[in-house]
Amino acid sequence: MRIGCPSEIKNHEYRVGLTPESARELVANGHEVWVQTGAGAGIGAYDDQYETAGARIVGGPDEIFAECEMIVKVKEPQAAERAKLREGQILYTYLHLAPDPEQTADLVKSGVTAIAYETVTGPNGILPLLKPMSQVAGRMSIQAGATALEKAHGGRGVLLGGVPGVMPGKVAVIGGGVVGFNAAQMAVGLGADVTILDRDPEVLEKVGTHFESRASTRFSNKANLEDSVCQADLVIGAVLIPGAAAPKLITREMLSDMQPGAVLVDVAIDQGGCFETSKATTHADPTYIVDDIVHYCVANMPGAVARTSTYALNNVTLPHALRIARDGWKAALRNNPHLAQGLNVHAGSVTYEAVASELGYDYRSVDDILGETPIA
DSSP states (O other): OEEEEOOOOSTTOOOOSOOHHHHHHHHHTTOEEEEETTTTGGGTOOHHHHHHTTOEEESSHHHHHHHOSEEEOSSOOOHHHHTTOOTTOEEEEOOOOTTOHHHHHHHHHHTOEEEEGGGOOOGGGOOTTTHHHHHHHHHHHHHHHHHHTSGGGTSOOOOTTOBTTBOOOEEEEEOOSHHHHHHHHHHHHHTOEEEEEESOHHHHHHHHHHHGGGEEEEEOOHHHHHHHHHHOSEEEEOOOOTTSOOOOOBOHHHHTTSOTTOEEEEGGGGGTOSBTTOOOBBTTBOEEEETTEEEEOBTTGGGGGHHHHHHHHHHHHHHHHHHHHHHOHHHHHHHOHHHHTTEEEETTEEOOHHHHHHHTOOBOOHHHHHTSSOOO
16 A cells, blocks of 8 residues: 655644654555655654655655555644545544534545544543543643743743642642543642542542542532632643543633633643633644633644654554555454544545534444444
8 A cells, every 4th residue: 555644734733644663664564655755854753764764755745645545644634635635545643523614524525534543442442542642632731731820921820839838739630531640640740739520430539549649539510620620720621522522611601710820721622622712722822811811722732742742643553554554444444343433534424423413414334334244
């Protein structure tokens, strides 16, 4: 199979779909790899390294989109890229379609077969291709929040860890999954006063056992959520409903009860955000203020630590890329029900139920497309 890796064009996105090491693995398995010149520069991977790995360097994205059977990226294709996609082509990347009707419409129109990293599953319902970026984003959320809390950035002027004789900052983490757990780890490490909220008693038990007295847990009902948020200096939104839009847990009305200069970091912004006042921002202009509350809503947070993120991502995306390239997408999905959950769009149909429901499309099941008995 001929596999293409274009440069990412989203604002301040330095990651790349394939590392030179991943390109080498694909080439060693008999596939062609085309990489756009400079695509890996943001992670310190240069054209000569890709050429040494056996990849072909091409001058721009047009040739890759026109000639390659599978496109491997990191972020969702931007409008200019979506216009280049074609029927029968495989797109393998993060998509986050539920809050993005324009992208969904373009993918449906293109006829592409789009496999989304974020909905590929694993044993026990885990999301293994999302997990490494969730780990990165969770840890970065505390760094970003700590910076936003500085007075020069519009924050309260609070140091999360405090100093002897001065209380530490209060951090409320909404969601105890991968993002929330990693955010709590960083906040606890800084010496902050951390509260983790979740609706799943098993999650609360797990994080409570791990952190012991270093962090508090609360069941996430409306009263506890409002109380924790209003006391917090920093709130991390870390909720996820796989493939669907994030629920709006913090309303604009609640902002008036928060402390002026407090910070909201919405890690769920890729799925539309879990704060009513959230809107996607970029690394170039990461924050804005609503009702004296600082909002940090960067939609590609891990792009700021591109080298760490790219290698962590390739560790989990490459095995599936190899399967798709070896077997073809249809056989690869038929043979792997976890990978089959990644199919979001195919040949003009929306094939992920949560996306179809959210955006009003008729849903076509993966089972129907594969022409097989229901996938277990």
